[in-house]
Amino acid sequence: MTERPDFNDPSLPTIVVGHPAIVNFRGEEVVVPEGLLERALEELGQLEVRLAAEEEISFDAGERFLRQVYAVVDRVGEAVSPGMSCQSGCSACCRVMVATTAAEAALIGRRMERALERERSDWKHEIVNRNELLDRLAERSYPSSDLTTFGGLLETCEMYERENRPCPFLGSDRLCQIYEDRPLLCRVCWVLTDPADCSPGQGPPIKFRSRVFEKAHALCGEISRIHFRDVRVSPIPYWFRNDG
Ligand code: SF4
Numbered sequence: 001m002t003e004r005p006d007f008n009d010p011s012l013p014t015i016v017v018g019h020p021a022i023v024n025f026r027g028e029e030v031v032v033p034e035g036l037l038e039r040a041l042e043e044l045g046q047l048e049v050r051l052a053a054e055e056e057i058s059f060d061a062g063e064r065f066l067r068q069v070y071a072v073v074d075r076v077g078e079a080v081s082p083g084m085s086c087q088s089g090c091s092a093c094c095r096v097m098v099a100t101t102a103a104e105a106a107l108i109g110r111r112m113e114r115a116l117e118r119e120r121s122d123w124k125h126e127i128v129n130r131n132e133l134l135d136r137l138a139e140r141s142y143p144s145s146d147l148t149t150f151g152g153l154l155e156t157c158e159m160y161e162r163e164n165r166p167c168p169f170l171g172s173d174r175l176c177q178i179y180e181d182r183p184l185l186c187r188v189c190w191v192l193t194d195p196a197d198c199s200p201g202q203g204p205p206i207k208f209r210s211r212v213f214e215k216a217h218a219l220c221g222e223i224s225r226i227h228f229r230d231v232r233v234s235p236i237p238y239w240f241r242n243d244g
């Protein structure tokens with residue numbers, strides 16, 4: 001068998017997935033269809049060009065671009081999903097701080113508007129609760145961590161993970177209740193390692209590294225800047241802290 005790559009090496013090539021040495025925790029080799037990631041990168045590149053040339057600046061246009069980014073990333077995920085460790089109902093990764101851009105948060109906001117009153121009210125209750133926790137954790141630093149920046153998120157994310165609190169949108173069946181509208185990080189959080197390694201205090205799990213994800217993330221930021229005039233990144237609940 002080929003030597004196992006160093007998954008934490010930042011100079012890794014375009015993909016870690018598909019490296020011949022990659023085997024999942026079940027001992028199966030994970031193979032990526034030839035050209036899959038190259039095609040995805042090309043599609044994201046085309047989207048980037050169209051985004052720069054788009055004349056209509058609006059939330060609707062931003063949402064259309066965002067959904068196209070998600071579609072590209074999801075196609076990659078579906079193609080390699082048979083080798084993944086992740087299963088429906090496996091949700092330790094829904095207990096970490098998920099950084100989200102303005103465009104992604106707007107999509108979730110629209111999902112909340114479409115929800116039934118009872119569902120929306122349950123989510124809002126959880127959101128208030130999670131924001132109280134986030135504020136408390138942010139205040140442990142001096143000066144307080146700014147939870148609208150990556151720096152602030154980095155200062156608090158480990159403390160948040162130790163609290164082991166589920167995302168406000170995680171159902172009691174451990175399924176995401178906003179699955180079609182979930183943010184990018186939830187779409188690219190795949191591992192090959194034992195799901196038990198994802199639990200706090202275990203692991204660490206081995207996450208995939210791919211330039212497709214990096215490019216998709218950069219595009220989410222660009223869509224937010226252009227169509228939402230907002231370059232902040234925040235944990236999901238934080239975007240809704242002022243919602244009644
Ligand atoms: S990242 Fe870990 S906890 Fe999340 S679905 Fe995959 S195996 Fe399960």
Ligand code: SF4
Pocket residue numbers: 093094095098167168169170171175176177178179182183186
């Ligand atoms: S949005 Fe959904 S997938 Fe993402 S952390 Fe929340 S419950 Fe989990």
